[in-house]
Amino acid sequence: MPRILIVEDTSEIAEALQHHLERRGYETALATRAAEAAAVVADARPDLIVLDLGLPDRDGYTVLEQLRARGLDTPVLILSARREEADKVRGFTLGADDYVTKPFGAMELLA
Template identity: 65%
Template sequence: MHRILVVEDTPAFAEALERNLTLEGHHVLLATRAAEAIARVTHESPDLVVLDLGLPDKDGYHVLRQMRERGNECPVLILSARSLESDKIEGFRLGADDYVTKPFSALELLARISALLRRARRGQPATPAASADVRALEDADLRDRYGLTDRQVTVARLIAEGCTNAEIATRLGLSFYTARNHAEQVMAKLGVSSRAAVGALMYEEA
């Protein structure tokens, strides 16, 4: 589970983002003002920030500038109605990692967030697959031990790769809600409560 700070002062956008990110298994923090955003970044260490530019006290650029000046390298995705090239250039100049304009596709946004989180995870210790003392479970193991169907085996492996429900939907040609249902069924059969735990079950001692 990742901690994602959503900095957005429009209730409808904030609620939609919180709902979609929660469905993807993330823990969502909310901030509606720049000062609150800076405080939450400082004290709660989110894994990623979704940042609106039009805030009531200071704009999102101020939040981003303060983060980078304080040495915080947390990925930042700017989500704004400002679509001018100059706005995007300013965001990237200050250290934004991505820029999405409103209105936006929820699936595209979720995919971009997932990509940023994967990029941020690079450099972490190798997975258990890199060890000579463990082996990856075969498809037959997953079917026999946990009762997964062929489709559920595929979904389990995609979850283990770090794919979100939106990415699973795209890769398998499913609707978002069908992909979410498959993911929930997989987790129930595996007896785990988090998506991260699915990956851990893909390996066993050799």
């Protein structure tokens, strides 16, 4: 079963993503802080990482940069409210595989 790590500090979004992914047959793990993400990656060995940029202890760019510096080639999908082109370029430059912006009213879409 494919494993997906969700790195998201907004509990409503994290729980909704987790719920919907598990209903579709994915195994999920959740990290709400950047410091947790590295430990969960080592333990869970995910097939995909869904990464928010706005984490409380460090930004998601730092997480991505550290993962890639360790040689981790697991696909990373950035899921962020940041819509600026510069944010997307930075994400791809650091090694993200895709970048999706959270729509306004994201919670209503996940319901």
